[in-house]
Amino acid sequence: MAIIERPSDAVEVVDETTPSVATPESSYGVFRRPVETTGWKSWLFTIDHKKLGIMYGVVAMFFFVVGGIEALLLRLQLAGPNGTVLSADKYNQMFTMHATTMVFLFVMPMAAAFANYFVPLQIGARDVAFPRINAFGFWAFLFGGLFLNTSWFLGGGADGGWFMYAPNSSVAFSPSNGVDFWGLGLQITGIASLTGAINLIVTVINMRAPGMSLMKLPIFTWMVLVVQFLLLFAIPVITVALFMLMFQRSFDATFFSVEAGADPLLWQHLFWIFGHPEVYILVLPSFGIVSEILPVFSKKPLFGYPLVVFSGAAIGFVGWGVWAHHMFASGLGPISVAAFSVATMAIAIPTGVKIVNWTLTMWGGKLRFTVPMLYSVGVIVQFTIGGLSGVTHSVAPSDTQQTDTYYIVAHFHYVIFGGAVLGLFAGMYYWWPKMFGKMLNERLGRVNFWLTIIGMNLTFGPMHIVGLQGQPRRMYVWTENRAGDGFFNIGFWNLIASIGSFVLALGILLFFVNIYVSHRKGTEKAPLDPWDARSLEWITTNPPKEHNFDRLPEVGHLDEFFHRKYEDRGSDGHHEFHQIATAEEVVAEEENNADGHIHLPSPSYWPILLAFSLPIMAYGVIYNVFLVIGGAVLGLVSFYGWGLEPHTAPEDDYDPPTGTAMEVAAHG
């Protein structure tokens, strides 16, 4: 597969006077390439990493709303004793799908949205290494997510919990098709993650701008790189597990059948060898975002950049050796438990490094509390709480009191919501002007932020109490008999948590209101460099042109953009920074030296078609094997179509047939 060439080599001279004749290399010959740059086709068949990034974001936010509604229903049910909002069956489906949706269909794709959009921009590239595979990844994710959620209308969602422990996941205990939809849907989104991972790894390794050594890589891109390696190794494990589950349920395999001599703990090991790295897959992109934002609004470089990079990598490595801390009560035996307990404590060290380095980045800075900065400080505070409660259950004996109680629910929501989700919101406010050319409203943003923070603490804070008071998770009702009547009684704090969830929902709603308000007619265009930013993605227009950079930037510093704007005029160890150029001047300089010919590959029908063959096959596994064959034929045709089409559309696919220098040039 070809890598997009840097323009310095192999520039093909396109003669503007070339007559528009069909090029014989159009080997598939049947369809015209969808080269439109506006309209629905420009989105459906795009292979532009920015458009795909935006679509990842839109779809992720849609699933965020779906998962949020599921969460509100759960909290409504638990607001009082013996709740009747949901039946036991619906409740079990709801918490399973809430977790599945939030993990696989919101946080992961939202991080993928930012990674897609900003990794090429941050490394000074014009797209990712494999643009069509990138498009395929997005469509596979979307179709996988939709497929998963169609289970609601086809007999009910999965009801075994997102961890789907065997043997409760087998047909005898979960007879509806929910678990089949779950297992197949996640295989499809897994394919999306895996292709995305390979794509981004190759992109970061091969396509950095001249001068950008790995230790000058923006920290967000670094964290994304670590995450892609985690995905590369974690997704195959869960895929194997899901494959076994599929065979167990659909084809009478006995991987998890106790009566056939299987050990149900096999599933737990497979699930958590994936599941624990997954936690870092969720949270590291946000760590990267926060590590970008804090320096910008502190007007200082990230404190201890190499250490933050290495601690991120260390978390990535050690994250593979702690999975059994999800199984301290599973009966592993004391030696395993002790070993995993100590390994889990060890991972607190690199995590602590990040918190300290973020705080020291602010130390001695010049802090501006814009909305992205508020969210970033929010991440430090909320994630610290989640991290510290995490230390309390790295202590295995203590964990046997806490695991599967609401204390754990509190812990991981402080980590996932406080760490990952707040970080994603920080990213949205920070990069919104870059992506859409408009600023999100700061005043509404502040209300959005504070309601979210108050809401999340009201929701998840009380769960610490409820959990330590002994309320297990995943119970569709709780009873006053076990609630107690002291200050810490379970009833009161459950009610507070339920009220908090609606405050939180209101906070999130304001984000959508903010988008609407900020994009009404007549709102001003965002300035070129609204935050006085530091990294490469800002050395271009808002939003960036299709080809990202007129000239691929030469990189001499970690915070390249900052150093183009400011100069140190101090001497003898004394520093004095003065602005030497505005952002407009820096960008104008690039535009004036634009590369003569820019190579961009053309849109394609095949990625979306190939992705569409996946859910067809999945429905086939559940309902009718002939559908599998039909889907496979579509997939095979798409494979060949993809393989045979040239990277760039022949010129007569354009209307009018064109050969302008900016758009066209074959590359191989």
Place this chain on the structure above:
Amino acid sequence: MSHEKVHYRTICNSERATSSLENMSSRLFRVATTVAGVAATTVLAGCASDAPQDTWKPAGPNAQKIQDLQWPIFLTAGIVGVIVMAFIAFCVVKYRDRGQAIPDQAHGKAWLEYLFIAIPAVILTAIAIPTVGVVMALNDTDDTECVINVTGQQWWWEYDYEVGADGTICGYAPSEVAASPIITSGQLVIPADTKVLLRGTSRDVIHSYWIPRLNGKRDMVPGRVHFLRLESDTPGIYAGQCTEFCGLSHANMRMETVVLESAHFQQWIDNELEPYQAPAEGGLAAEGETTFIAQCSRCHQVNGLVDPGNGNLVVSYPDQFVYSGAAPNLTNFLGRNTFAGATWDLLTPECRTDVWESSPEEFGDKYLAGVSQDCLNEIDLREWLRNAPAKKPMYADPAMLEQSDGKVRGMPYLGLSEDQIDQLIAYLLERK
């Protein structure tokens, strides 16, 4: 009310009094309120002694080991948290942009970074060492004095008391030679001051046995045997709940461990092994016996029950009807005071309070009295007998029963008449 609770209540009340420190100088007032706030939090934690599954109120040496290990760690985590928050707050306030010059673009300080690796490393090492010790101690099985088999199934626990080679149960010799083993459900009865080892497994999916005040939880996995230590020196009822998600009625799978002092435990064993006493002829209970044999005895065993119609011993065979292959043994049904996975009380609320919250000294006698007619919570029991799956969800869709080899998931709807229910209750009232 126990002595312990009185103690906590007193502190709680005195704490309220100290919060009105108003005519102090403002600086002193600030310090005082801070101290009072921290103290109040600590003491209020103690005030929660009422929650029956409180994980911070150990009532036995195993849970105590966990508590001794964890409270300093919670405290350390809290202190670290406060320091980090204070530091963040300091930075946020102190370095706010007030027009100061652009700061030095320094990339870090090596010694400071090493220091902040070293500090958590030292703290975590200090935590790790005792943790490993407690993990080992809690998995020790050499000092066991009493083994009880526990088996989970959807959605209740069965207990099977192991009879030792010397014919004793937990070291207690039954006064009469037992005709049947002791098999109970829901409420596990153990002797005080005895190192009990639960030897557990499951008949269907994974369940988890957890009595928070006695020990952490342990999953009971089909095809595997796992062990859990339980011990307490204080007679009483200790509540628990299945904590591994086990399907539809996971929320309705509870359990209790009942601790009886030595003499009471002996009495309990003797009562469990007492020969079957048929109800007086001609009474409502005798009709209940007939109804029981006709409607219930295929699944539920009552040890020693003889069918008066043919003189045969009645033996249940739940493996033919129930998916998990078991149903609770009802020999001494009203000797326990909860039912249907320990989810509903057999005692009326007043009687329940009387038994559950009695002092350790009085508890044994009250528990062993079982459930009397006056104390019987007929409301829940009748609802259960009328239509069990309506009260405790057993299957999402009755049509799906076919896929479980036609076997029921728990107690099915039996279509009992109100008369039959009256008879059954009269019969069951004698089962204690």
